[in-house]
Amino acid sequence: MRGFTHFLSGLSIATFFKSLLKDALNGGLWMLVPAAFAYLPDFLDFKIYKHFEKWDYIIKPKYDDMNPQEIAETIAKAIDEAYETGKDVRLKCFTARAPGDVYRKYSVRFRSDKNEIEVVVGPLVTPSGTEVEGTEPPPDKRVGIAKTKHPFSKKYPRPFEVKGFHGPSYQFIREGDVVEVNFLPWHREWAHSFITGIIFGAVLYLITAFVIRLDFALDLTIASILGFWAHIIEDHMGMMGGNLFWPITRKRTPGFALSESGSMFMNMGTAWFFITLMLYNFNQAATIKYIPLDPMRYYVIVTILPTAILYAIGVIYHREVVLKKWAEAEQREEIEEVSEFREG
Amino acid sequence: MIDFLTVLYYSVLGTIVGVALSWLPGFHIYNVIAVLFIVMGFESFIPAEFIPFFMLSAIIAFSFVNLLPAIFLSVADDTLIFLLFPSQRALLLGKGYRAMLLSLLGALGGAILLFALSPVLAIILPIVYNLTSNYIHVFIAALILFMFMSEWHRYGEKVGSPLSRLLDAWKQSFAGLFVFFASGILGFIAMRRPIVPPDRAYLNLMPLFIGAFGMAWVVFNLISNVQIPKQEIMDKVEISLPNYLRGLISGVFGGIIAALYPLITGGMGALVAGHLVNPTSEDEFLISQGANRVVYYVGAYFLLFMPTFRIIRGTGAWITAGIYIPKLYEEYVLALGILLFVSGISFLATLLIGRVYVSLVTRISYKKLSLITMAMLVIITYVGTGLMGIFYMTIATFLGLVAGLYNTRRSYPLGLLLFPVLLSMTGTADILCEILGI
16 A cells, blocks of 8 residues: 555554544644554665665666666576575666656566566656657667576566666575565565564553653554554555564565555545544544444445445456556567567 | 626636736745735725635636646756656656646646535535544644655665665755754744734745745756757647546545645645555646646635635635625535636636747746746735845745755745644644743
8 A cells, every 4th residue: 555545544543542532632643653653664664674775786777878688687697696596686776867857767577488587678758657759779779688597486466667766676586496586675574564563562662651651652552553553454455465474474475466555446445444434533532423323334334335345446457457467568478679689 | 695797707807817927937826915905905996795706716817827837937957966846857858738738637627526526525524624623733743744754765776885875865854854844943933923013914924935935946947057948739638538537536635635624735635645546647647736736726715615614724715704704605606606617717828828838938038037036026025024024035945945955845844834833733832932032
């Protein structure tokens, strides 16, 4: 899910605690702590932890002089190294930014059926990927193909494209006779674990109960841990999943793959779910009752039903449109540029 | 009974004022309204019951026509220093007119949706507002916190030690924190030590807003070596319906949030809506930007006409409420009609002026235009608030420049309003008073 959806979940969870609602009615802002906790896993990953990743291979191409063959060979070499040494090999692909805040796009196809890495250099694109006309590279600078000595597998279904903002990094790690390709290896690891939520909650409790001496430290801690956990559960709706019980578990558990994290329907459905819960909690705390429905009717008609409809649309759209589009991009036997390249 | 033709007359007048002033860069309709009504006593020329219609029309026209300077005259150069907004990038690629068309389509869609949703909103908004009004300080603080936590670090993408990468990334957030809190303290001082008499209280923060947003923008134009390429003019723009709707929903949703709650601006509303609706392309962003502006500015003012509940949002509404507050269903229905009528006129007017704009933008000297705008902003500030206002404006300009230079959120200077009001809402303003000795 997107950041604000998580944040909103935490804020909504806080409204289930009377002490936090009372504090807010008195001008307090402690309700923000569970909201911050609900966003914390991504904050830790994207704002801090990603900067500590160490790369064994770095691809830092120039927008006006990109060498796809060199990129493909570097990736193939990293995969082989992971196989031969059994080590965790990390590779970082930087973006290639050009003047005017546009970027040279390049895509990496992991063709496990052929033990090949295909790199296709595209035109300049805006950060969201809109192509700038007339900026395609010359034909001899468009495609690079390199063979790996060893087999590899990529489970994440989304095609890898390096475009705007920040470039991705990959982890290559040998699992049996195959090298596994993991996308964004620093993401959804220790920071997306239920146990990490408890650890941060314990620190919060120590500070609020013994240093600040807050009356409702326990309520605040429980709400915050629940907010943190809500984030992990929401993220698990997607494909990447998370390392749910780090440090006990060492790998990410794949998600339920209901939809992608940016899905409008899933995000709106989740936001609707938590907003309606929050409104009902506000109603319960108010002296005048503005919502005339009893809890059961309200939860079924106003909360669950619209959420279920939005989720259903999100799941269907993901399966029927998004996944098919990705599969088409990944499984196409040959893309035009690559065919031309092979034909010489 | 209110005379329809007179309503129409003053609406057309408001539209003319809005259109005539909103194509100028750096101008904000609220500043113009404040100077017209508070300094120049404009209300003596218009009967009180027609002022809401005059204002509504001027604000609608502004929300459309002001897209032009936002798209064509807010350009950083094409060095690698600045990160650009989609409209700025489009302009540098010769697609500024296309960006304008998309934003305009979003604006028109926003106005139509606002019209269509109005009866539903009249039922739902009072419930939502009454339930949440005791927690507004929580929502505002939550949005500020989220703005900081979710700041997308543009830097840090480099080869280097983890610490150097971390510090490089975080300089953007540190700059944002500095801008927000420095603006907050400036706003706090301006509120506690007003520079204008109480009858002109609305003008108190005007120099700060002009400095942080209008003047900073003009200075960026002056220091940037802008070379605008020839712009491609087209009669139609193609976008798929799902993409248009996604942009529109995002803009309208963000606009409603911003219109309903005090201190939450269109940009903050767009941040929330953007996360939920997730517009994925520049085209969708441009559509949402247009819709957001209309729903935010017009929606906020339109709340004054709502028969089911009446809240006052925005400088325009505050000034109007001091003179006359609409009370009748008839006025609400007329206002709905005016919303569509003036939106239509403003849409066409923007198209027309846009053609002139796009032909001039490659020929005129950006530096000269920026200097003229700068002079006008200084004059408005001086007329409204005197020399002290110029002083405040200068400091605020610096803060606006810091936000831009560090590519942090341009909305952080809003701290000048958000921070002091939040302190008051949470009962902690006296602590800062003690620290500052005021």
